[in-house]
Amino acid sequence: WVSDKFDLSFHVDGFWPALLGALVVSLVSWFLNLILDRD
Template sequence: MKGFVIKTLINAAAIWVAAWIVSGITLSGTGWGDTTLTVIAVALIFGVVNWLIKPFVKLFSLPLFILTLGLITFVINALMLWLTSWASDKLDLDFHVDGFWAALLGSLIISLISWGLSLALDD
């Protein structure tokens, strides 16, 4: 349980940084507390999307992994972030990704920040 909470908070911080850096990713709220709850909810959705959907997408795109030497991973990560944006919109959360290129850049930033924070907070 502790690992799940830490991973969710790491994803929340990474999503917050991506929304701050990438102009095509908006994360808004009426106040600091509302924005914090929104980003934690988005991190939970992002975790569920990556846990449920990403393995199937990776399995069905296995030939593309071989063909592109794994570079398709960047596209899949961008699509997972874009799907998170869609799900957040359906749940009336104030998180939106405007287009594929914003999703691609945002997913790169999220991956780097998550990786760095995971290394820093590793037991």
């Protein structure tokens, strides 16, 4: 829905691929936050 509003050509076929993609993005973000934490 958001990508359609910004005219981006982004599409996910189904709930499970979207959930898997969100999980991968979350894990990569968490891992990079552990490595690059500047506190």
